[in-house]
Amino acid sequence: MNVQERFKLIKQNTAEVLTDAELLGLLKKKKKISAYHGTAPTGPYHMAYFVPIGKMVELEKAGIGIKILLANIHAALDDLKTPWEQIDMRAQYYKKCIELAFPWQKKPEFVLGSSFEFDEKYVLDVWKIATLSTVKRATRAASEVTRMKNPKVSELIYPIMQSMDEVGLDVDIQLGGTDQRHIFAFAREYLPKIGYKSRVEIMTPLMASLKGPGTKMSASIPSSHIKVYDSEKQIKDKINGAYCPEGEIKENPVLQLCQYVIFPAVAKLKAERPAKFGGDIVFKDYAELEKAYAAKKLHPGDLKPAVAGLLIKTFEKARAYFDKNKDFLKQMGPEFLP
DSSP states (O other): OOHHHHHHHHHTTOSEEETHHHHHHHHHHOSSOEEEEEEOOOSOOBGGGHHHHHHHHHHHHTTOEEEEEEOHHHHHHTTTSSOGGGHHHHHHHHHHHHHHHSOOSSOOEEEEGGGTTTSHHHHHHHHHHHHHSOHHHHHHHHTTTSOOSSOOHHHHHHHHHHHHHHHHTTOSEEEEEGGGHHHHHHHHHHTGGGTOOOOEEEEEOOOOOTTOTTOOOOTTOGGGOOBTTOOHHHHHHHHHTSOOOTTOOTTOHHHHHIIIIIHHHTOOEEEOOOGGGTOOEEESSHHHHHHHHHTTOSOHHHHHHHHHHHHHHHTHHHHHHHHHOHHHHHHHOGGGOO
16 A cells, blocks of 8 residues: 555545645655554443544554553543543443454554553653643633533643643554544644644544434433444344434434444445345445435435444444443443443
């Protein structure tokens, strides 16, 4: 795979890259490139997390070394979304969800935030940025990621630590959703001020709720999302009940699952249909699927079973593991159960 092919694959399914020119230059100049995606182990691991992980699978295919940061300290800093006594347990839970639910060619390197975020040099650099940033600037950086209802000091430290994670992990790229943009911009602004290079920042789109536009994807609304260890029946029922109007592409969660999870992980989708409706049809890429769906050559009634079937197959290892470890899920709270 040449530089342009790698660049195209990395750019695929992204919302924005800071910047395209820097990414291309990185690919041309450096042989070994590494990227990380940080995930704070807070609530149940569900489909909102699938998009950046699907992108990490594609980065792996593009020859990028990948790391997954299990940001256990961040999970507590964000207004105690995770109690201090549960940060390691929930980090272990997220690790199992990620490593078992996706068909990795090579398992990513998992790094626990607490394994390096207490190092003297790291902490000193956090304080250095804290002396340069204003409360207003840190608040803006954290605004779309942390709760910020009655802002805690910890929520303002959050973006500073996330900036320093790029240094602590020694990576060239950070990957996250578009809600991370303010933190990414913060990192690019402040790391050079204390002597470090800025990194390439890659942003992926945010996935719509299964219930469609105007509804929130929430752990308290089970029908709005899919967990990687939901039962086969739950996956079928949730996909069958999902917002998926015929011919509609925009904010269609079933198509988004195809674009951001199924094609990066599985590479093709087969929709089974009776001969009188054209017979079975195989889509080799998302563009082909979207074109057929927009032209109403593929009905939601044929798309949904195909998507449900592939998700059931893709997540079978995670489902089997957590089926045997339900007591582990119970310890974290009833919302973690399938």
